[in-house]
Amino acid sequence: NAGVTQTPKFQVLKTGQSMTLQCAQDMNHEYMSWYRQDPGMGLRLIHYSVGAGITDQGEVPNGYNVSRSTTEDFPLRLLSAAPSQTSVYFCASTQGAGGYTFGSGTRLTVV
Amino acid sequence: AQRVTQPEKLLSVFKGAPVELKCNYSYSGSPELFWYVQYSRQRLQLLLRHISRESIKGFTADLNKGETSFHLKKPFAQEEDSAMYYCALRPSSNTGKLIFGQGTTLQVKP
Numbered sequence: 001n002a003g004v005t006q007t008p009k010f011q012v013l014k015t016g017q018s019m020t021l022q023c024a025q026d027m028n029h030e031y032m033s034w035y036r037q038d039p040g041m042g043l044r045l046i047h048y049s050v051g052a053g054i055t056d057q058g059e060v061p062n063g064y065n066v067s068r069s070t071t072e073d074f075p076l077r078l079l080s081a082a083p084s085q086t087s088v089y090f091c092a093s094t095q096g097a098g099g100y101t102f103g104s105g106t107r108l109t110v111v
Numbered sequence: 112a113q114r115v116t117q118p119e120k121l122l123s124v125f126k127g128a129p130v131e132l133k134c135n136y137s138y139s140g141s142p143e144l145f146w147y148v149q150y151s152r153q154r155l156q157l158l159l160r161h162i163s164r165e166s167i168k169g170f171t172a173d174l175n176k177g178e179t180s181f182h183l184k185k186p187f188a189q190e191e192d193s194a195m196y197y198c199a200l201r202p203s204s205n206t207g208k209l210i211f212g213q214g215t216t217l218q219v220k221p
Contacts (some may be wrong), residue, residue: 011154021135022116027202031206031207032207033207033208033209035211040120040213041120041213042117042197042211042212042213042214043197043211043214044211045208045210048206048207049207050206051208056207058208070180090154094207097143097162098160099145099147099157099160100145100157100209101157102147102154102155102156103154104153104154109155110201
């Protein structure tokens with residue numbers, strides 16, 4: 001039981017490049033979310049999903065895209081990377097009531 | 112508006128001193144409230160849920176609906192408690208949204 005797995009752990013992108021951050025969970029959780037963590041700002045919700053095929057925007061969705069084709073996977077796509085997207089990204093999942101399980105994070109630098 | 116406020120960016124105490132990390136929330140309904148802890152460069156871990164009313168690693172938190180607060184307390188701080196602490200609010204159980212405060216860094220000095 002791996003929990004929530006995020007790949008890659010580190011990534012450096014050039015401005016304008018696109019990439020996908022992967023997130024997979026093996027707990028059959030319905031709910032999954034993506035957050036970005038920035039100093040002094042806590043964690044801010046980017047996108048979330050309440051089940052396969054259903055996604056919605058969070059607080060800071062601009063520049064990011066998501067899809068949920070299966071219960072297990074919830075990839076986050078950066079369409080055209082900008083320096084403002086330099087951050088640590090966390091994926092999390094939960095099954096209804098109860099706390100979220102977080103992945104170990106992806107540290108992204110956009111130059 | 113749904114909001115979580117942690118007024119202190121940094122809380123520094125000596126080992127053995129009591130600790131209180133403040134959390135206030137703004138929400139019109141009945142939220143679920145959580146405390147998460149993040150040790151240096153690691154993933155966030157669930158510390159407490161207000162529903163379970165349990166004590167983890169000596170920490171407790173009581174939901175005060177009148178003051179809309181969910182402060183985290185520990186009577187005697189340990190050096191290993193040094194970490195970033197986040198208070199979070201979940202508006203309802205059928206949503207994937209978890210709203211975080213800005214976080215408080217707890218530094219326990221020897």
